[in-house]
Amino acid sequence: MVEANIPGLVSIGLFYILILAIGIWAGRKTKQRGNDATVENIMLASRNIGPVVGVFSTAATVVGGAFLNGTAEMTYSRGLVWCQATYGFALSLLVVALFFAKKMRSEGYVTMLDPIQKKFGLVMGGFITIPTILADVSWSAGILGALGGTLSVLIGLDSKVSVVVSACIAILYTLFGGLYSVAYTDVLQFFCVLIGLYMAVPFAAHHEAVQEIGTTATDWIGKVEPYEAGAWLDVFLLTMLGGVPWQVLFQRVLSARTAKTAQFFMIVASLCAFVLATPAVLIGAVAYSANWTDTKYFREGRPVPIPADDQKNVLPLVLQYLCPTWVSFIGLGAVSAAVMSSADSSVLSASTMFTRNIYKTVIRRTASEREQIWALRCSILVCGIFATIIGIFVPTVYGLFVVSADLVFVIVLPQLICAVYVGFANTYGSAASYIVGATLRILGGESIINLPVILKYPWYDEEKQLQLFPFRTFASAVTLITLISVSYLTNAIFTRWHVNKKYDIFRCFSKPPTTEEKTKAVGLEFSPLDTKDNMNHVEGNGIAKSGSEHSNAAMTDDDNGVIDANRL
Structure with missing residues (x-):
């Protein structure tokens, strides 16, 4: 570990203070505390997220520290073609836009799991919630682990300390303002990543120890052998399709003012994800093209080539040893921003699903608005703590990045598809x-x-x-x-x-209870906004009035699906 760098510690400290201030300001500005607060508004920012904030928030959420560090790691170790998670997750936003955004937003759901619970019942929906929460927590852990490695390389800060401090900052402003705080801080974090990493690339590429990356392109682009084609395709589909059923994405979709705005979020954010991934790919290529024996890295007694255990830190190593000090600090801010923007979103996502789809519908169906708000805040704290503990012991950034999508790809994606598109599913x-x-x-x-x-x-x-x-x-x-x-x-x-x-x-075909009985038993209230027969939408601010007519309309059964409090 390098010696503690005081200017670096000061710069990262100032950055964290700025992020925290913006998060608290956003929470106060939108009145998410006191008697004006409602749990749905905290979760979905009053369904009033506009296109600019929505695009940047979505892109910043997808492009986390694990995304950037993992992309650089895989480009260096196996080649660009093996960065399936990089372009797979970016393409998953297009899949959401084309097949789910409009339908889900028009129904006024609060979480991605609402249509699943509506279709398959409360307890079954609770079981499906479990892998989605585990995926969000493990993703947050991988992101925080990436930051720990980065800070330890660049400024000599112990990785455990950096993980704990970063997690505490993200949890604090998420507790304070919910999605509003997360979305507003995401905007700043997006531009930090954009400027910081693009600034670092030319300095690293022109270091005297680095040969022209074009001359080594065949190697750092990599190739897929015929016998590896099945495994390659598996990971690509895992990240592209397994990247769809994530509450962090649907939280943005469902917070949009209209269904068309939600689709716009996803399409433009997909393009932004590719833009933000590009400098990470180039940094991986620079690392591959560098003669590390001609750098301070080797003179400090570090092994060459970079050993497998240290390859997850390729991005911070390039910032530390191939860039000027001031550039490395800016790059450090970029990686820190990427971590914060994804960690806070994942923690809020997991907490939202627990509060909405387990606590409210399975554990405490009679929970008051205030009780749900406190359940949400407590779950934010618990999920953040678990993610922090796991993040300290992350074995590989890219591995955990991929595994996070594994559970939802195999278990949750088929459930979501059938809940939305298959009328007879039960x-x-x-x-x-x-x-x-x-x-x-x-x-x-x-x-x-x-x-x-x-x-x-x-x-x-x-x-x-x-x-x-x-x-x-x-x-x-x-x-x-x-x-x-x-x-x-x-x-x-x-x-x-x-x-x-x-x-x-399972009472799927028994005589259904009345609509009033179902609404009371289930406790799920939706606010369908973009349907022709709904007149309760306040044009201009995207806020829908909540009422029994909304709940009744959303809880109407299809021909074969009947929701019942006693099912399962």
Whole structure:
């Protein structure tokens, strides 16, 4: 570890104070405390996020510290073609825009899991909430771990201390102002990343120890061998499609003023994600093209080439040893900004789902508005603490970055697709697919978390103990097929073959309760805004009046899906 750098510590301290001040200002400005506060407004910023703030907030959320450090790491170690997570997650925003943003926003849902609970029941929805919360917490952990490595390299600050301090700042302003604070700080963080990393690239590329990156392009671009094609495709689909069912994205979609604005968020933010990823790729290329024996890095007694355990810190190493000191400090601010913008969003996302889809609908259906607000604040604190603890022990930035999308790809994505698009989908299909998907994924193993391989798919590499078959994609596809097939079969059993309804243990086909009974039992209140028959939308500020007519309209069952408090 380098000696503590006082100017660096001062600069990062001032940056954190600025971020905290903006977060608190945003919270006070929007009156998210006291008698004026409502839990939905804290979660969704009163559904009043405009296009400019929405785009920058979405892009800054996706491009976190793990995104940047992981991109530089993989470009250096395996080549650009193996950065599937980089362009996969960026493309996932387009998928959200094209297939989910308008439908979800028009229905006025509060979380991504609302349509799932509406379709498959409360308890089943609670089970589906678990992997999404775990994914958000693990993503936050990976992001914080990336910052710890960066600060330890650049200014000699102990990685554990940096993780704890950064997490505390993000948690504090998120507690204070909810999505408003997160969104406003994201705007500053977006421009910090944009300016800081683009400024560092030319200085690093023109260092005397670095040869022209064009001459080494074949190596740092990399290639995919034929036998690796299945594994490559698996990770790409995992990040592109597995990057869809994330509450951090839908929190922006559902906070937009209109459905069209929500689509605009996602499309433009996707392009911004590619723009922000470019300097990280170039920094990885510079690191590959550098003769590290001609740098201070080697003179300090560090091993050359960079060992595998240190490759996750390629980006801060380039900033430290191939850039002037003042440039490295600006780059440090960029990475810190990226971390904060994603960590706060993930913590708020996990807390929102817990409060809305577990606490309110499963644990305490009669919870008051004030009680829900305190449940949200407590869950923000707990999720932040867990992410901090895990982040201190992150084994690999890129690995945790990918694993975060793994759970939602296999388990949650099929549930969301069917809840939104498959009218006859029901709880029987949901429960069966959940079990099948989780089983297949667990049996496939995962070396990053030391999960042994039990089910060896075709082309399994015994020597490297590596699945070369796209087993994650296979598990996700089987999960989707299972959900559709079992739902279709049970529909046929109870509606066409007229089997006695007493065997309908999940009460999907039993006589439905009245709308008033369902609304009271479930406690989910939606505010559909962009439908022609809704006249409760205040034009110009995007705030919908809440009322029983909203809840009743949103809780209307489709032909086959009946929600009931006693289901499961």
